[in-house]
Amino acid sequence: MKSQMFSLILLAAAGTVHAQTQAQTASSTPSAASAPAASAPAASPAKFSVGPAEAYDVSRLPDDDYGRLVRYGKDLTDRTFAFIGPEVKNPKMRFAGNNLACASCHEASGTKKFAIPWVGAHAIFPQYRGREDQISTLEERVNGCMERSMAGKALPLDSVEMKAFVTYMHFLSRGIPVGSKVEGQGVPAFKAPDRRADTVAGSKIFEANCAACHGQQGAGIRAGAVGSATGYTFPPLWGKDSFNHGAGMNRLLTAAAFIKANMPLGTTYDQPKLSNEEAYDVAAFVLSHERPLKAHTERDFPARWNKPVDAAFPPYVDGASADQHRFGPYPPLQENMKKLKDSLMKTPAK
Template sequence: MKVLIILPLIVGIGFGFDKTISKEKGATGIDLPEQEWKLPPAMQEDGYVDESKMPKNSKYTEMVVLGNKILNETAKYIGPQAKDPKMRYAGNNLSCSSCHAAGGTKKYQSAFVGIWGRFPLYRARSDGIDTLEDRINGCMQRSLNGKALPVDSKEMKAIVTYMQWLSQGFLVGAKTKGQGLIKMPLLDRAADPKKGKIVFEEKCVACHQADGQGLKNPDTNGAYYLFPPLWGKDSFNTGAGMHRELKAAAYIKANMPQGNPDLTDEQAYDVAAYINSQPRPVKAGGEKDFPDKRVKPVDAVSGPYPDKYPQKQHQFGPYKEMLK
């Protein structure tokens, strides 16, 4: 069972306390129909770009291919495995594709298809307008537990160029079917880590191993992990979207176990709770996220909160009574 390490660079589940205020702050005035999913002809099933189908001797092609490789083999290019110590911006050995599967080309796995035209946009986490580069660096500091990549660096430009290439032909401001995560019904009970442990043992250990530390790739030409660690020092930190119950459950429900997603809603919620009950790096300054507490997601793990509900309920639910 290969679980997302959310970068979710996409606008996914983000229940806020006051949906009206959240919608007002994010309003763009753009009213376009949702677009159909499509991939460029040079995009392969494995998430790599077929260079033989790209323009020859093109600087654009060069940057698209580099951006794609950075996302699929992040640790090698901008992480702990980079030959140049100055390029080790990511703090763990995950790849962006650990979450955004196959270079961000799989539906409901926080895909990058069409995403270039969605930014800049309002994000509650910063309570401001974020650029695509801002969003990428949010993942660098949270899901990859590292530091920001310089906006003017070749690597950042390559990542953005690749995302623009994936978004060719899509209308600016329009959403695309398959972006983000699926919508899941809320449970009437809290997610149960103890039940989740049973689900993990039955459904997840074949890939992520009994200790949750994943499986390394014996091929040094690919990603560092075949299946990423779900907790521990080489996993995402507490500031990542995957550390939120609603996001994690939605990703797991749609995609796990890999190749045969057959979990019930309750199993998805419970195993997400189990995974996020395990130790992992702590993101400093979590209390500063979501400056406007009125639009802070109900499943945000770190306080403060603008309500009467305890931290445990914010982490595991039940959430129905918490939403306006």
């Protein structure tokens, strides 16, 4: 499948299978109540790196139960729309709310360095998630993307599809011990310009670098007729068939970091085609458009000091405007949130 601009937030996070950007650091910090007691420093985890695509060739697996489930997981990643999308014939299988594929964001079937790869996902889950302020499993992370990036509903934990996703991630994580760092996870660190993003400049960058694939109106290019469950050759970036406003990709700093490392088509993190300024402005232009709304985003980040400054939905706790959270400038917000967190951490528990 060709490299594509956005998807999900499927993961994480890994995001998040995401190594986080500077703007995301706060979202992975446990609340004071959930923070572990101080202990002797542990040995530094081994370091690994996302390998070349051929290192994850599923065709080499035997035709047994494990191999078949891994291959189905890869198929689900590349053609999510064909198996659990909103246009599939069986209404009971319509779990995704849009016609994106997981690989719309997790490029190269979840194996491209700094395109939110799933390599090593099994080594970092379960993990603390600031959005929920609790330890989350890999299955819960998958469903977070189903409900946000895919704008749909959660997969049953015992479904073949959930098992296939997780088994495919297990395959991509072979040989990586629990707790190991994997260079290339998530998106690269991104230094935001200390100014409000310029959507007018972003529109010109979009026209010059993005519109040929994603369309003048950001609607993408369909692979077949509407209703055919064939998805997109290039995905929509906004509108009703895109990710919803609760997705990680709807955060400007995350989107800018992803774009810088992966867009336009053919870009790699070590040979970017856009500058930080250009990625920042074009991301703002994309995110300035309407998209599906996720219910109950006010429940996200219950430990409010964990909330990333570019999470552009209320409540806000720093006194800044909604516009600043949506379009920046972010360095002042990051500094304010750091001070807030530091003050809260110093306050004795009652």
